Amino acid sequence: AQTVTQSQPEMSVQEAETVTLSCTYDTSESDYYLFWYKQPPSRQMILVIRQEAYKQQNATENRFSVNFQKAAKSFSLKISDSQLGDAAMYFCACRRGSNYKLTFGKGTLLTVNP
Amino acid sequence: NAGVTQTPKFRVLKTGQSMTLLCAQDMNHEYMYWYRQDPGMGLRLIHYSVGEGTTAKGEVPDGYNVSRLKKQNFLLGLESAAPSQTSVYFCASSPFGGGRSEAFFGQGTRLTVV
Numbered sequence: 001a002q003t004v005t006q007s008q009p010e011m012s013v014q015e016a017e018t019v020t021l022s023c024t025y026d027t028s029e030s031d032y033y034l035f036w037y038k039q040p041p042s043r044q045m046i047l048v049i050r051q052e053a054y055k056q057q058n059a060t061e062n063r064f065s066v067n068f069q070k071a072a073k074s075f076s077l078k079i080s081d082s083q084l085g086d087a088a089m090y091f092c093a094c095r096r097g098s099n100y101k102l103t104f105g106k107g108t109l110l111t112v113n114p
Numbered sequence: 115n116a117g118v119t120q121t122p123k124f125r126v127l128k129t130g131q132s133m134t135l136l137c138a139q140d141m142n143h144e145y146m147y148w149y150r151q152d153p154g155m156g157l158r159l160i161h162y163s164v165g166e167g168t169t170a171k172g173e174v175p176d177g178y179n180v181s182r183l184k185k186q187n188f189l190l191g192l193e194s195a196a197p198s199q200t201s202v203y204f205c206a207s208s209p210f211g212g213g214r215s216e217a218f219f220g221q222g223t224r225l226t227v228v
Contacts (some may be wrong), residue, residue, distance in 0.1 A: 009154075033214050045204065047218035052214060091156060099209035100145055101172070102165065104156035 002027040004094050008106035013082045014113050018099045020067075021077045021108045023092030031097030034068070034075045039107075040088040048090070051075065079110075116140050120205050127195040127227045135190040135223050139206030139209045145208045147172070147217065148180060150201040157197040157204060159168035163188055164211060 003026045008072035025034065036048040051059045051068050058066050063083075067076045079086055092105040121136045137146065144165050159172030161180040169180045173179040177199060179191045188207075192199060202224050204215040 004156075043202065043222040045217075047208075047216050049214070050214055098212040100147075100162055100208075101159055102157075102217060106154055106156045106159075108219065 002029070002032075002094050002096065002103050004103050004105040006090075006092055006108050008108045009106070010109045010111070011112060012111040013079070013086050015082055017082055018078060018080045019082055019093065019110065021079075021090050021092075023075045023077070023105055025073050025092070025094045027073075027094060027096065029096045033095045033097065034066075034091040035079045035095070035102070036066070037063070037076075037091045037093060037104075038086075038088045040085075045091075049077065054094060061107060070107065082112050084112050084114060086110060118205055118207055118218050120203075120223050123221065125226070126225050127192075127225065129195060129197060129227060131195050132191070132193050133195065133202055134192075134224075135205075137188045137190070137207075137220060137227075138187055139188075139205075139207040140175050141207060141209070141218065142185070142186075143207035143209050144183065145199065145211045145215075147203070147206045147208075148178070148188065148190045149204045149206065150165070151204060151222070155165040160190065160203075190212060197224075197227045199225065200227045201225060 032053045034051045038046045063080045088109045093102045147162045163182040166185040205220040208217045209217045211213040
C-alpha cells in the first residue's frame with residue numbers, strides 16, 4: 001500500500017513571493033509517478049505538475065517546480081511569483097507505475113495575500 | 115471540448131432515498147473513476163472501470179454501485195442514502211490506467227443526505 005502525507009493543512013503567501021508546499025510519500029514500488037493537483041474554489045481538479053520517479057531531473061512548469069528527493073521520499077511543490085489565482089487547495093498524489101489508482105494526500109489550503 | 119461532465123452539480127437527499135450520478139466524457143478514455151472528497155480526507159476511490167462493460171471496487175465501495183454500459187458514461191448509484199454519504203463526488207477519466215497518465219476530473223457533485 002502507498003501513503004501520501006501533506007503535513008501543512010494551511011499555508012499563506014504574499015503576492016509575488018515564493019511558497020513551498022510539502023509532501024512525503026511511502027511506497028515499496030520502484031516504478032511510480034507523483035502529481036500535484038490544484039483545486040480552486042470552483043472545485044475543478046487541475047493537474048499542476050507531474051514527476052516520474054525514474055527521472056532525476058526535477059519537473060518544472062512555468063512558475064511551478066518540484067523538489068523531488070527520492071531517497072527521502074519527499075516531493076515538495078514550489079510556487080514562484082505567487083499570484084492571487086494560485087489560491088486553492090493543493091493535493092499531492094502518487095501512483096504505482098502499472099496501476100490505475102491515484103493515492104491522494106489530505107491537501108494543503110493555500111491563501112495568497114495581496 | 116467538454117471533457118468530463120457530471121450531472122447533477124448539487125443534490126439534497128433524504129435518508130433512505132436513492133439516486134444516480136451521471137458522468138460523461140468525450141475524450142474516448144478507457145478508464146473512468148468515481149472518487150469522494152471529504153474534509154481533511156483528500157480524495158478516496160469508490161469504484162473504477164477499465165473499459166466498457168467493466169467495473170471494479172476501489173478503496174471505499176460500500177453503499178455504492180456503478181455501471182459502464184457505454185464507454186463514454188459511468189454511473190454511480192446510491193441505493194439507500196445515508197448521512198455518511200454526504201460528500202463531494204468526483205468523476206475522472208484517463209486514456210489508460212497507469213504511468214504518467216493524467217486523470218481528467220469533472221467539476222464535482224455536492225451531495226447532502228439529511
